[in-house]
Amino acid sequence: MLSAVKRYRALLTATLRACFPRTSAYLREQHGSALSHAYPHPNAPLVSGATSRVKSKATAKARAKGAAKPRAKRAQPASEGIYGPSPLSVTTGQIQAMREQVKAAVGKGLLGEPSDEQWTMITCEHPVARVFAGAGSGKSSTLLLRVVFMLCHLKVAPERLTVISFTNASCAELRGKLVELLQFWSYPFDETSARRCVRTFHSAMGMMARQALGDPRWFEQSGRGRSGEPDDSLATGSAQRAVLKETYQSCYAENADFRERVHRLLGAPPPASGKPAGKAPLNLYRLPGEFRALPLFEAFQVQAGFAESIGLRPECLTGDGMSGVEEDFAEALALFWRSFNEQLAARGLMTFNHGFQQLTETLGDNGSSFGETALIPFSHLLIDEFQDISPQIVLWLQAAQRELTRRGQAVSLMAIGDDWQSIYGWRGSSPELFLDFDRHFPGKGRLKKSRVLRLETNYRSVAPVMEDAARMLAEVSCKQDKNCRAAKVTGPGDHGVKLVPGFDLRTGMDALLEEVTAQCSLRHTDEKTAVLLLSRGNDALKRIQARLDPALPVRALTIHRAKGLQAEVAIILDDCEPPPAHPFRNALYARSGFFRSSYDQAMRDETARLAYVAITRGASRVIWFTHNTQGAAGALVNRRS
Ligand SMILES: Nc1ncnc2c1ncn2[C@@H]1O[C@H](COP(=O)(O)OP(=O)(O)OP(=O)(O)O)[C@@H](O)[C@H]1O
Structure with a gap:
């Protein structure tokens, strides 16, 4: 039994x-x-x-059921190696030439002298490497020197190399610095070459889709009068909302099962049977675990996007193993998403997620149909912020490099990130993918496992700041152990996290503004920004900004937006408490098969990492204004004692 x-x-x-x-x-x-x-x-x-x-x-x-598509060829097992079996050919002469040129660049003030651990990353000969780079460890500058080494000294053809970073802003910064560095190396590389070389995931996917999927029209860009690169940062606009709403209305009108579930979700009386359906209700709905109530069609889109990024198909979801609200939501979502896909097909549109999915499926089923030009840029990949990657992107990258290997092309992958700074789990990313890297990106023979490199010297923050930041992660079990060291000497007046408990912005605004102003006048480093004012949401920041003297060297940003930035002082305004339990996402997480932890556990860990990211923005001092001390702030108090 x-x-x-x-x-x-x-x-x-x-x-x-x-x-x-x-x-x-x-x-x-x-x-x-x-x-x-x-x-x-x-x-x-x-x-x-x-x-x-x-x-x-x-x-x-x-x-x-017709669920499994016929396959033109059997996909190679994921466990079959992709990289190697030989290391990249790196000679001592090439390393020596690079060192001499770097020395000259340092002499001209173009860059700082790389440390030994940074040199190991720059000259790594393993075709599949992951670099655990702590906060402030100089991963961006080292990544660029790695690119210079590959192009100028290993003579990798530029059309075969792509650097992927998460945001347009970080890509723009990397491009600018890369052009500057390569000019110093007298390597022909202009702004256009940099645009081709440094991309966001969505732009890289768009480049491949242009060749392999007939240049789709993207749903996310429709109605915006722009045809630029796919851009992850695009919020749902009115054109997108109109398609979602129309889908919702037609699904409601045509499908009695959908109607019933919608009524149950909204707590409305059952729809009258035998009568025309009428207009679909537009009441706001908050799925348990979510912070905000949304019209149902937007709530479906948010959860479908999450499901897709963790490798699931929303249109195939069932409520099996769920109960109550979650079961109704899953079944309604599946019906909605099928209709949505039909709407997209009728309008000749494709979502970014479908782009990733279709490319992955085609590469697995019929990779030989891919033209060489669609694949070549993926031969040598350097991926920044790898800790924020999602299963969907893992599957796509893996499929692309596997197909190149099948064609006998040399491939390499360098994944750079800091699992301690992974803060996009709510969008489907997970540091588990970085920790389980060898499962997804296996090498061959002796090179079966990736080379693990560490950048553990922190050039940004003084030791008390780093020690408090590390305290945030004491309870996080899903992490790579690191032994981060501060390169900076703690100066007079520098300190770790100073907690200001019982803070309420309504009554404490004046005291906060005074503190911000005082910190600006206490400057004793050459950081461009004196104070980074950080919070999880924008509301509090907007209210403070409205009262702040605009001449002060202060930037107010959400913690997510401040990633990669630094200031002399970080002032945090958040309790960093974990979100409420999310039974629906827990069920999706379990079905995805990519994760060991539940979604709720992942979110608890992520709250600690968010506090870690906020604290590590501060170079000399950190002040944390918090209402209560039950979340991450409380953990800090306990762990110090
Ligand atoms: N070898 C080095 N010697 C001295 N300073 C360095 C060195 N490498 C990097 N730095 C400095 O360290 C600081 C942090 O670098 P960078 O912003 O690239 O770090 P990061 O790893 O991207 O940080 P995070 O992930 O926290 O955003 C920068 O001011 C950079 O100039």
Whole structure:
């Protein structure tokens, strides 16, 4: 007799395989090669040994349902190596030439002398490497020197190398510095070359889609009168909202099942049977676990986007294993998303997520159909902020480099990031992917495992700031241990986190403004920004900015936006408490098969990491105004004592 847990797992596994053939096949393949893990394993992965016992039945069922697409060729197992088996050819002569040129650049004040750990990264010969770079460890400048080394000394053709970073702002900064450095190396590389070379994930995907998917029209860009690069930062605008609303109305009008679920979700009486459906209700709805109430069609879009980024297909979701609100939401979402996909097809549009999905599927099923030009730029990848990568992007990158390997092309991947600074879990990213890197990006032969490099010297913050920041992560189990060292000497007046508890902006605004002004006049470093004012949301920041003297060297930003920036003083305004439990996302997380922790646990950890990011923006001092001390601020008090 199977236990209830085993029956539940088998049921979910079969559903997973039927609904998400590509992702589940991938996870099944690489599960066998999973490495041992440095952190506990609270939830056993759903794709377990039990999977193989239900394999043939589930596959047959999926085929019968037409869920599994016919494949032109069998995808290579994910556990089969992609990189190597030989290291990159790096000679002592090439390293010597690089060192001499760097020395000359340092002499001209173009850059600082790289440390030994930075040199190891710059000249690494392993074709698949991951670099755990602590906050303020100079990863961006080292990444650029690595690019210079590859182009100028290893003679990698520029059209084969792509640097990927997360935001347009960070890409712009990297491009500017790269052009400057390469000019010093007398390497022909202008603004246009830099645009081609340094991209966001969405722009890189768009470049591939232009060649391989016939230059799709992107849903996210529709109605904006712009045809530039795909850009992740685009918020849902009126044109997007109109399509979502129309989908919602038509789904409501045509589908009694959808109507019923919508009424249950909104707490409305059941729809009258036998009568025309009428207009769909537009009441706001807050899914348990979410901060904001939204019209249902927007709530569906938000959750569907999350599901897609963790490798699931919203249109195939079922409520199996869920109950109450979550079950209704999942079933309604699946109906909605099927209609939405039809609306997109009718309008000749594609979402960015579908772009990633389609490219991944085509590469796996029929990679030989890809023209060489679509793939070549992905031969040598350097990825910044790797800790914020999502399963969807892992699958896509992996498929692209696997196809290049299949064609006999040399490929390499350098992933640079700081799992301690992973703060985009709410959008589907997870530091687990960086920690489980070798599962997803395996090498061949002796190079089966990636080379692990560490940048542990912090050039930004004094030791008391770093020590308090590290205290934030004491309870986070899913992390890479690091031994970060401060290069800066603690000066008079420097301090770690000074907590100001019981703070209320309504009554404490004047005291806060006084503190900000005082900190600006206490400057004793050459940081361009004296104070970074940081909060999780924009509301408090806007109110403070309205009262701040605009001449002060202060920037007010959300913690997410401040990532990568620094100031002499960081002033934090947030309790950094974890969000409420999110049963729906917990269920999606479990189905994804990529994660060990639950979504709620991931969010608790992420709150600690958010506090870590905020604290590490401060070079000399950190002041934390907080209402209560139950969240991360409280943890700091406890851990200091
Ligand atoms: N070898 C070095 N010697 C002295 N200073 C350095 C060195 N490398 C980097 N720095 C300085 O350290 C600071 C932090 O660098 P950078 O902003 O590139 O760090 P980061 O790793 O991207 O930080 P974070 O991830 O926290 O945003 C910068 O002011 C940079 O100039």
